[in-house]
Amino acid sequence: MAMNPLDPQEFRRQGHMIIDFLADYYQNIANYPVLSHVEPGYLRELMPSFAPLNPEPIETILRDLQQHIVPGITHWQSPNYFAYFPSSGSTAGFLGEMLSTGFNLVGFNWVSSPAATELESIVMEWLGQVLKLPKAFLFSGSGGGVLLGTTCEAILVTLVAARDKVLSQIGRENICKLVVYVSDQTHCAVQKAAHIIGILPKNIRVVKTMKSTSFTLLPESLVSSIHTDVQKGLVPCYLCATVGTTSTTAIDPLGPLCKVAKEYGMWVHVDAAYAGSACICPEFRHLIDGVEGANSFSLNAHKWFLTNLDCCCLWVKDPASVIKSLSTNSVYLENSASDSNQVVDYKDWQITLSRRFRALKVWLVLRSYGVANLRNFLRSHVEMAKTFEGLVRMDKRFEIFVPRNLAVVCFRILPCAVARIGNGRVQNGYLTTEDAANEINRKLLDSINGSGLVYMTHAIVGGAFVIRCAIGATLTEKTHVIMAWKVVQEHADTILNH
């Protein structure tokens, strides 16, 4: 009974220590190798085999954290982090999550903590307005928004609603007839979610894209795919269109795709996980033109909206269809507010029952920075990407592989540059020039990441191995981008002159 794990004095003391630990971490973050270089199993060697029986002081734990954990971390908040997509944290996003963790409430329905539900509805309305989403997606229209953890959840939620909508017309026993459409650039989350909800693997239609059309999903390819399926007696159910694909940030044409989907009564979800945030800037809003024809729209605020993990914003036009699929009615959750139908019970808008108070961090980000600054911040990343792009273009050994959208630059060493330096195996006919280029670009990427000075990742599109430089880490400034290009060039020099 001597132990009080929420003693306010001890909470205060230890909490301040962690704030200082993290502030120091941010201060020194540029000194760490961005990509961790530990070997598999490294931590097991450093940790005891059993949980401690007796308490250990926070000072000891923090020392171990610094000595053993930090070296095994890949520093997503480093200014030299250009991998995957950014996970752009911020002070406001952090504070919001702290408050949510401190209140530690479980806001599954309105009554379990009214402020959690109401603030969520409010920030989703604010953000929907800033994005100029059609009123049909907002609570002030006939739609509404919800905060989930990740896009994977947004896709799963909307897929289940779409599935049940169709099955309620054609009968539950016809689940094996449903078809889900994606492009070969769509995030793998859709195929995973489709599998989870019982769509046959052979009914997940992966429509091919081409380099000549920037790897976007073409409406005519979709139509032809649908025609074949319908002729076979299959039933189109769901299309995921992407605004900003993972590999190259391709922008699927929402207007024409929604038109096609509408003809076949399909649900269209717009996955704008990465690019959606940029649409708060008037000059980028056109990227989601046509969203008015979709059924649902989502973006990850934890990617490029300064909101610490995890936070996916999902808007749906017809919340009733989601609620119909996902509501539960347990007697122990019954309450008069829910019975009154005057409140939102977000448990019925998501996969899980428990939910954190995520609205706080979105609220803090919007208020702490303001929409005008947020726009400028996103713009600054796009400008830095333009700088990087310009630098790549100036080096004749390299090419920009696909036109840049927003702040991701896809580039590679040109096949002709590889051939020119006389790669032996190309000359001797072991490899095609393209294969040789892929091998050299992979080697280049491993080499720059091995330096610890930057971290970038790759994509393979149209058979080509390309390097992605994704700009958007909160601490990244122009100097980091220029330095990153210098690292790429130096390592290319070594590799190409080897």
Add this chain to the structure above:
Amino acid sequence: MAMNPLDPQEFRRQGHMIIDFLADYYQNIANYPVLSHVEPGYLRELMPSFAPLNPEPIETILRDLQQHIVPGITHWQSPNYFAYFPSSGSTAGFLGEMLSTGFNLVGFNWVSSPAATELESIVMEWLGQVLKLPKAFLFSGSGGGVLLGTTCEAILVTLVAARDKVLSQIGRENICKLVVYVSDQTHCAVQKAAHIIGILPKNIRVVKTMKSTSFTLLPESLVSSIHTDVQKGLVPCYLCATVGTTSTTAIDPLGPLCKVAKEYGMWVHVDAAYAGSACICPEFRHLIDGVEGANSFSLNAHKWFLTNLDCCCLWVKDPASVIKSLSTNSVYLENSASDSNQVVDYKDWQITLSRRFRALKVWLVLRSYGVANLRNFLRSHVEMAKTFEGLVRMDKRFEIFVPRNLAVVCFRILPCAVARIGNGRVQNGYLTTEDAANEINRKLLDSINGSGLVYMTHAIVGGAFVIRCAIGATLTEKTHVIMAWKVVQEHADTILNH
């Protein structure tokens, strides 16, 4: 560009402010009404209709938080919180979440941040050992553990694996033949997850339980249910057994249930969301005797293990079956560590791709408090529940409705007490005595919650409305429990003498 949302100095300044805000909150928490009494829509009146264009100082935001948000919060960390199940936060759990939020890394696979994966495997091994889980569930055996958000996810993950295991034998087109078994006391999450993965609603078998056997799932009831299904040509797929049901913390008999399931090749998941934590105490470990026959086991560390939301610990005997159902292979996630098969890629153990560094908080809780203190802490809650139970038993108007397990007491005003005071409508034959008792108990619960002094919730079991007093909030001490009973008595006095 003037804005740096991760400026270390500003992070430090604002971070310290929030720590003080939360420390003050814990200091004063007992003064707030536990259950918020705001009206639906209250917050919309207090908030602007649009997101701010310009930044606002943290001081203004915190003032609004205190004035507008806190009154709308139900205080789950209050020592007078006895509703649902506890969400027991702690300083260590909070610090772990802070660190995770501060690093803000996305640990989908090993390479994206090796320490995140490795620490997770280590704490799951530690916790598995402390729980004396059979080696078959641990990495050191042939199983393994993963940290998810909630039990809903643990159930969904294991259901998909179970479904695919059966369908790989009988063919995907037979999904409509699969049956999932639960009791009428099993958490609604199972029915929801079964619906999500495409199990027909009519194939979710809800086996009835009885008061005489403490609302546990009887093996003989399960067998008879299975027999009927098999005779109809249906295929048993999944059984969820619960250790500590939501309504009354009933303990399903794992050994005999697993034996039945084994005969029919069914996957057994053990949902010990609440009661699992207590099994670190030798004297409660028997509650999960028989778990060796199950396929998977989960508990919520955010319920009763001092780990702030969200944190569900799931162990599976056959990780390969989960990975087979949930793995994705995107080229942009390819890396040599994954190719080497020497590492765990947790993205394939869960529904979503992105994942937070949850292991930090479990690590901090285990190290900061130590297993011995954690055991004593859980024991202290059980002791307090015994105290409350004793107080209820001393008042002849009340009954303990089902035998108490652990720290939840289910009680009610006795029907005879209602009749004795001469409820007019009973006397006049409008209501049965049971109905009248239900009405009075509901009135009592509304009345005590309306006082703001305590928050309890209800269950309806065997037709009876019972009040649940769930002890486990971190700050609860014996004085709070005694006071809570006094509140119940006083409100009962008023209602029964009305």
